[in-house]
Amino acid sequence: MGAKVRLARPSDKVPLMSFIRDVWGGHDYVPRVWDRWLRDPRRTMFVVELDGTPVGMNRVKFLEDGSAWFEGARVHPDHRREGLATLMGEYSTKEAARRGASVFRLTSGSRNRIAHMQIAKIKFEEASRFSIYEPPEGRVAEGGSALRVKPGEAEAALRLMEGTSEFKLGGGVFWHEFTAASLSPEVVGRLVASGEVWRNGRAVAVRRVGGEGSGVWEQVCFIGGPPDEALELVGGLPGRRKKTTARWVFVPKGSPIITALRKEGFTRHFSLVLFERKPVNG
Numbered sequence: 001m002g003a004k005v006r007l008a009r010p011s012d013k014v015p016l017m018s019f020i021r022d023v024w025g026g027h028d029y030v031p032r033v034w035d036r037w038l039r040d041p042r043r044t045m046f047v048v049e050l051d052g053t054p055v056g057m058n059r060v061k062f063l064e065d066g067s068a069w070f071e072g073a074r075v076h077p078d079h080r081r082e083g084l085a086t087l088m089g090e091y092s093t094k095e096a097a098r099r100g101a102s103v104f105r106l107t108s109g110s111r112n113r114i115a116h117m118q119i120a121k122i123k124f125e126e127a128s129r130f131s132i133y134e135p136p137e138g139r140v141a142e143g144g145s146a147l148r149v150k151p152g153e154a155e156a157a158l159r160l161m162e163g164t165s166e167f168k169l170g171g172g173v174f175w176h177e178f179t180a181a182s183l184s185p186e187v188v189g190r191l192v193a194s195g196e197v198w199r200n201g202r203a204v205a206v207r208r209v210g211g212e213g214s215g216v217w218e219q220v221c222f223i224g225g226p227p228d229e230a231l232e233l234v235g236g237l238p239g240r241r242k243k244t245t246a247r248w249v250f251v252p253k254g255s256p257i258i259t260a261l262r263k264e265g266f267t268r269h270f271s272l273v274l275f276e277r278k279p280v281n282g
Protein backbone atom coordinates (compact mmCIF):
# COMPACT_ATOMS: atom_id res chain seq x y z
CA MET A 1 0.00 0.00 0.00
CA GLY A 2 1.16 3.56 -0.67
CA ALA A 3 1.77 5.70 2.40
CA LYS A 4 1.93 9.46 1.98
CA VAL A 5 2.39 12.32 4.47
CA ARG A 6 0.69 15.64 3.73
CA LEU A 7 -0.77 18.69 5.48
CA ALA A 8 -3.99 18.04 7.41
CA ARG A 9 -7.29 19.31 6.02
CA PRO A 10 -10.81 19.65 7.49
CA SER A 11 -12.08 16.42 5.89
CA ASP A 12 -9.47 14.41 7.89
CA LYS A 13 -11.25 15.05 11.16
CA VAL A 14 -13.96 12.37 10.92
CA PRO A 15 -11.70 9.46 9.89
CA LEU A 16 -9.01 10.42 12.41
CA MET A 17 -11.36 10.98 15.34
CA SER A 18 -13.05 7.64 14.62
CA PHE A 19 -10.05 5.95 16.30
CA ILE A 20 -8.47 8.79 18.30
CA ARG A 21 -11.59 9.09 20.46
CA ASP A 22 -10.71 5.65 21.90
CA VAL A 23 -7.02 6.32 22.61
CA TRP A 24 -6.15 6.17 26.33
CA GLY A 25 -9.58 4.93 27.30
CA GLY A 26 -11.24 7.94 25.72
CA HIS A 27 -9.11 10.49 27.59
CA ASP A 28 -7.00 11.66 24.68
CA TYR A 29 -6.72 15.45 24.46
CA VAL A 30 -6.31 15.54 20.67
CA PRO A 31 -10.08 15.68 19.87
CA ARG A 32 -10.29 18.84 22.03
CA VAL A 33 -7.46 20.64 20.22
CA TRP A 34 -7.78 19.34 16.63
CA ASP A 35 -9.83 22.30 15.31
CA ARG A 36 -7.41 24.77 16.86
CA TRP A 37 -4.39 22.92 15.46
CA LEU A 38 -6.00 22.91 12.00
CA ARG A 39 -6.57 26.69 12.17
CA ASP A 40 -2.90 27.37 12.99
CA PRO A 41 -1.80 29.78 10.23
CA ARG A 42 1.65 28.16 10.21
CA ARG A 43 0.00 24.94 8.93
CA THR A 44 1.76 22.52 11.16
CA MET A 45 -0.50 19.48 11.37
CA PHE A 46 0.34 16.47 9.23
CA VAL A 47 -1.59 13.39 8.22
CA VAL A 48 -0.43 10.06 6.89
CA GLU A 49 -2.74 8.41 4.42
CA LEU A 50 -2.80 4.88 3.04
CA ASP A 51 -4.23 4.70 -0.46
CA GLY A 52 -6.06 7.96 0.16
CA THR A 53 -7.44 7.11 3.63
CA PRO A 54 -6.13 9.16 6.61
CA VAL A 55 -4.80 6.70 9.21
CA GLY A 56 -2.48 8.82 11.35
CA MET A 57 -1.47 12.33 12.33
CA ASN A 58 1.03 14.46 14.19
CA ARG A 59 1.74 18.12 14.76
CA VAL A 60 4.71 20.48 15.10
CA LYS A 61 4.53 23.70 17.10
CA PHE A 62 7.17 26.40 16.80
CA LEU A 63 8.08 27.76 20.21
CA GLU A 64 9.42 31.11 21.37
CA ASP A 65 12.94 29.74 21.99
CA GLY A 66 13.32 28.75 18.32
CA SER A 67 12.63 25.06 18.94
CA ALA A 68 10.09 22.81 17.24
CA TRP A 69 7.76 20.87 19.52
CA PHE A 70 6.38 17.57 18.18
CA GLU A 71 3.07 16.37 19.53
CA GLY A 72 -0.12 14.44 18.87
CA ALA A 73 1.38 11.40 17.08
CA ARG A 74 -1.48 8.94 16.58
CA VAL A 75 -1.76 5.94 14.27
CA HIS A 76 -4.84 3.80 13.65
CA PRO A 77 -4.62 0.54 15.67
CA ASP A 78 -5.07 -1.52 12.46
CA HIS A 79 -1.96 0.09 10.97
CA ARG A 80 0.45 0.25 13.86
CA ARG A 81 3.92 -1.22 13.51
CA GLU A 82 3.92 -0.41 9.78
CA GLY A 83 6.40 2.44 10.16
CA LEU A 84 3.78 5.18 9.75
CA ALA A 85 4.63 7.19 12.90
CA THR A 86 8.27 6.98 11.88
CA LEU A 87 7.42 8.23 8.39
CA MET A 88 5.51 11.20 9.85
CA GLY A 89 8.32 11.87 12.34
CA GLU A 90 10.94 12.00 9.62
CA TYR A 91 8.73 14.18 7.45
CA SER A 92 8.14 16.58 10.36
CA THR A 93 11.81 16.84 11.32
CA LYS A 94 12.67 17.79 7.73
CA GLU A 95 9.84 20.31 7.68
CA ALA A 96 10.87 21.80 11.05
CA ALA A 97 14.52 22.03 9.96
CA ARG A 98 13.46 23.69 6.70
CA ARG A 99 11.55 26.26 8.76
CA GLY A 100 14.67 26.98 10.83
CA ALA A 101 14.10 25.17 14.14
CA SER A 102 17.24 25.06 16.29
CA VAL A 103 16.25 21.89 18.15
CA PHE A 104 13.36 19.43 18.08
CA ARG A 105 11.68 18.30 21.28
CA LEU A 106 8.80 16.14 22.39
CA THR A 107 7.50 14.53 25.53
CA SER A 108 5.90 11.24 26.38
CA GLY A 109 4.46 9.76 29.57
CA SER A 110 7.16 7.87 31.46
CA ARG A 111 5.23 4.59 31.04
CA ASN A 112 4.55 4.81 27.31
CA ARG A 113 7.37 2.42 26.35
CA ILE A 114 5.98 1.73 22.88
CA ALA A 115 6.13 5.43 22.10
CA HIS A 116 9.68 5.61 23.54
CA MET A 117 10.81 2.87 21.16
CA GLN A 118 9.19 4.60 18.21
CA ILE A 119 10.71 7.95 19.28
CA ALA A 120 14.16 6.31 19.26
CA LYS A 121 13.53 5.32 15.63
CA ILE A 122 13.35 8.98 14.66
CA LYS A 123 16.63 9.61 16.52
CA PHE A 124 15.30 11.58 19.45
CA GLU A 125 17.24 10.99 22.67
CA GLU A 126 16.13 11.24 26.28
CA ALA A 127 17.19 14.65 27.61
CA SER A 128 15.57 14.66 31.07
CA ARG A 129 12.69 13.40 33.17
CA PHE A 130 10.21 15.53 35.07
CA SER A 131 7.50 14.79 37.58
CA ILE A 132 4.49 16.95 38.14
CA TYR A 133 3.48 17.44 41.76
CA GLU A 134 0.09 18.51 43.05
CA PRO A 135 -0.42 20.33 46.34
CA PRO A 136 -2.39 18.58 49.07
CA GLU A 137 -6.15 18.81 48.58
CA GLY A 138 -5.63 20.85 45.45
CA ARG A 139 -4.20 23.76 47.43
CA VAL A 140 -0.77 25.31 47.26
CA ALA A 141 0.69 25.46 50.77
CA GLU A 142 -0.38 28.68 52.46
CA GLY A 143 2.18 31.20 53.56
CA GLY A 144 5.68 31.49 52.20
CA SER A 145 7.54 34.25 50.54
CA ALA A 146 7.81 35.27 46.88
CA LEU A 147 9.19 38.44 45.32
CA ARG A 148 8.37 39.23 41.72
CA VAL A 149 11.56 39.69 39.68
CA LYS A 150 11.65 43.21 38.20
CA PRO A 151 12.51 43.92 34.53
CA GLY A 152 15.99 45.24 35.39
CA GLU A 153 16.78 41.97 37.20
CA ALA A 154 16.24 39.56 34.29
CA GLU A 155 19.94 38.82 33.79
CA ALA A 156 20.47 38.18 37.49
CA ALA A 157 17.40 35.91 37.53
CA LEU A 158 18.80 33.89 34.62
CA ARG A 159 22.16 33.54 36.40
CA LEU A 160 20.30 32.38 39.49
CA MET A 161 18.38 29.80 37.42
CA GLU A 162 21.52 28.57 35.67
CA GLY A 163 23.21 28.07 39.04
CA THR A 164 20.52 25.71 40.35
CA SER A 165 20.80 21.95 40.18
CA GLU A 166 17.24 21.85 38.75
CA PHE A 167 18.39 23.84 35.71
CA LYS A 168 21.13 21.27 35.08
CA LEU A 169 18.97 18.22 35.84
CA GLY A 170 16.17 19.47 33.60
CA GLY A 171 18.38 20.59 30.71
CA GLY A 172 17.53 24.28 31.16
CA VAL A 173 13.87 24.16 30.16
CA PHE A 174 10.60 25.37 31.62
CA TRP A 175 7.18 23.88 30.96
CA HIS A 176 4.04 25.55 29.79
CA GLU A 177 0.90 23.61 28.95
CA PHE A 178 2.99 20.45 28.67
CA THR A 179 5.48 21.85 26.19
CA ALA A 180 9.07 22.56 27.21
CA ALA A 181 11.17 25.48 25.96
CA SER A 182 14.69 26.65 26.78
CA LEU A 183 15.23 29.30 29.43
CA SER A 184 17.30 31.36 27.01
CA PRO A 185 18.17 35.01 27.80
CA GLU A 186 15.42 36.23 25.40
CA VAL A 187 12.81 33.89 26.87
CA VAL A 188 13.70 34.77 30.47
CA GLY A 189 13.61 38.46 29.52
CA ARG A 190 10.07 38.02 28.23
CA LEU A 191 8.98 35.97 31.26
CA VAL A 192 10.32 38.67 33.57
CA ALA A 193 8.62 41.42 31.53
CA SER A 194 5.29 39.61 31.89
CA GLY A 195 5.77 39.30 35.66
CA GLU A 196 6.06 35.50 35.65
CA VAL A 197 9.44 35.09 37.38
CA TRP A 198 9.62 34.99 41.18
CA ARG A 199 12.32 34.51 43.78
CA ASN A 200 12.93 33.88 47.43
CA GLY A 201 16.54 34.00 48.60
CA ARG A 202 18.45 31.75 46.19
CA ALA A 203 15.31 30.00 44.94
CA VAL A 204 13.74 31.07 41.66
CA ALA A 205 10.51 30.06 39.91
CA VAL A 206 8.52 30.65 36.76
CA ARG A 207 4.79 30.64 37.34
CA ARG A 208 2.24 30.74 34.54
CA VAL A 209 -1.45 30.24 34.08
CA GLY A 210 -2.47 28.11 31.13
CA GLY A 211 -5.18 25.70 30.20
CA GLU A 212 -7.07 23.74 27.64
CA GLY A 213 -10.81 23.77 27.03
CA SER A 214 -12.44 24.64 30.35
CA GLY A 215 -9.30 23.65 32.31
CA VAL A 216 -7.38 26.46 34.02
CA TRP A 217 -3.92 25.40 35.16
CA GLU A 218 -1.66 27.26 37.56
CA GLN A 219 1.75 25.93 36.69
CA VAL A 220 5.03 26.34 38.51
CA CYS A 221 6.82 25.80 35.22
CA PHE A 222 10.32 25.94 36.66
CA ILE A 223 11.54 25.81 40.22
CA GLY A 224 15.16 25.74 41.37
CA GLY A 225 17.30 26.48 44.37
CA PRO A 226 17.79 25.23 47.94
CA PRO A 227 14.79 23.03 48.86
CA ASP A 228 13.70 24.99 51.94
CA GLU A 229 13.72 28.32 50.08
CA ALA A 230 12.09 26.72 47.04
CA LEU A 231 9.26 25.33 49.17
CA GLU A 232 8.65 28.74 50.73
CA LEU A 233 8.65 30.24 47.25
CA VAL A 234 6.00 27.77 46.01
CA GLY A 235 3.86 28.64 49.05
CA GLY A 236 4.26 32.37 48.45
CA LEU A 237 3.31 32.42 44.76
CA PRO A 238 -0.01 33.98 43.82
CA GLY A 239 -2.73 31.49 43.07
CA ARG A 240 -5.84 29.95 44.46
CA ARG A 241 -8.10 31.51 41.83
CA LYS A 242 -11.65 30.25 41.97
CA LYS A 243 -11.67 29.07 38.38
CA THR A 244 -8.42 27.09 38.62
CA THR A 245 -8.91 23.40 37.92
CA ALA A 246 -5.32 22.20 38.52
CA ARG A 247 -2.15 23.33 40.28
CA TRP A 248 1.09 21.73 39.23
CA VAL A 249 4.76 22.02 40.10
CA PHE A 250 7.21 20.65 37.51
CA VAL A 251 10.39 19.24 39.06
CA PRO A 252 13.22 17.36 37.29
CA LYS A 253 14.08 13.84 38.42
CA GLY A 254 16.82 13.82 41.06
CA SER A 255 15.99 17.23 42.52
CA PRO A 256 16.02 17.45 46.34
CA ILE A 257 13.01 19.75 46.04
CA ILE A 258 10.94 16.58 45.48
CA THR A 259 11.59 15.38 49.04
CA ALA A 260 10.68 18.82 50.40
CA LEU A 261 7.40 18.86 48.45
CA ARG A 262 6.52 15.33 49.55
CA LYS A 263 7.06 16.30 53.21
CA GLU A 264 4.50 19.07 52.70
CA GLY A 265 1.97 16.55 51.37
CA PHE A 266 2.46 17.17 47.64
CA THR A 267 1.76 14.08 45.55
CA ARG A 268 3.03 13.04 42.14
CA HIS A 269 0.42 13.51 39.43
CA PHE A 270 2.48 11.89 36.68
CA SER A 271 5.94 11.78 35.11
CA LEU A 272 7.19 12.82 31.70
CA VAL A 273 10.26 12.06 29.64
CA LEU A 274 11.63 14.92 27.54
CA PHE A 275 13.27 13.85 24.27
CA GLU A 276 15.45 15.98 22.02
CA ARG A 277 17.00 15.82 18.60
CA LYS A 278 19.27 18.35 16.97
CA PRO A 279 18.82 19.13 13.26
CA VAL A 280 21.20 17.18 11.01
CA ASN A 281 24.86 18.01 11.72
CA GLY A 282 23.73 19.82 14.87
Ligand SMILES: CC(C)(COP(=O)(O)OP(=O)(O)OC[C@H]1O[C@@H](n2cnc3c(N)ncnc32)[C@H](O)[C@@H]1OP(=O)(O)O)[C@@H](O)C(=O)NCCC(=O)NCCS
Binding pocket: 023, 072, 073, 074, 075, 076, 079, 080, 081, 082, 083, 084, 085, 086, 087, 107, 108, 109, 112, 114, 115, 117, 118, 119, 121
Ligand atom coordinates in the same frame (compact mmCIF):
# COMPACT_ATOMS: atom_id res chain seq x y z
C1 LIG B 1 3.05 5.35 19.38
C2 LIG B 1 2.46 5.20 17.98
C3 LIG B 1 2.19 6.60 17.40
C4 LIG B 1 3.47 4.45 17.10
O1 LIG B 1 2.96 4.40 15.80
P1 LIG B 1 3.43 3.27 14.74
O2 LIG B 1 3.06 3.77 13.39
O3 LIG B 1 2.91 1.96 15.16
O4 LIG B 1 5.00 3.29 14.93
P2 LIG B 1 6.06 2.69 13.91
O5 LIG B 1 5.46 1.60 13.10
O6 LIG B 1 6.68 3.82 13.15
O7 LIG B 1 7.05 2.05 14.99
C5 LIG B 1 8.38 2.01 14.87
C6 LIG B 1 9.01 1.36 16.08
O8 LIG B 1 8.35 1.66 17.31
C7 LIG B 1 8.41 0.48 18.17
N1 LIG B 1 7.05 -0.06 18.34
C8 LIG B 1 5.92 0.42 17.80
N2 LIG B 1 4.89 -0.31 18.22
C9 LIG B 1 5.38 -1.28 19.02
C10 LIG B 1 4.79 -2.34 19.77
N3 LIG B 1 3.46 -2.55 19.75
N4 LIG B 1 5.60 -3.12 20.53
C11 LIG B 1 6.92 -2.90 20.56
N5 LIG B 1 7.53 -1.91 19.85
C12 LIG B 1 6.77 -1.11 19.11
C13 LIG B 1 9.30 -0.49 17.47
O9 LIG B 1 10.63 -0.18 17.84
C14 LIG B 1 9.05 -0.12 16.03
O10 LIG B 1 10.09 -0.52 15.17
P3 LIG B 1 10.08 -1.98 14.53
O11 LIG B 1 8.70 -2.23 14.01
O12 LIG B 1 11.11 -1.87 13.46
O13 LIG B 1 10.46 -2.90 15.65
C15 LIG B 1 1.13 4.38 18.00
O14 LIG B 1 1.38 3.18 18.70
C16 LIG B 1 -0.03 5.10 18.66
O15 LIG B 1 -0.80 5.80 18.00
N6 LIG B 1 -0.17 4.92 19.98
C17 LIG B 1 -1.23 5.56 20.78
C18 LIG B 1 -0.94 7.05 20.99
C19 LIG B 1 0.46 7.33 21.52
O16 LIG B 1 0.94 6.71 22.46
N7 LIG B 1 1.12 8.34 20.90
C20 LIG B 1 2.46 8.75 21.25
C21 LIG B 1 2.43 9.76 22.31
S1 LIG B 1 4.07 10.35 22.69
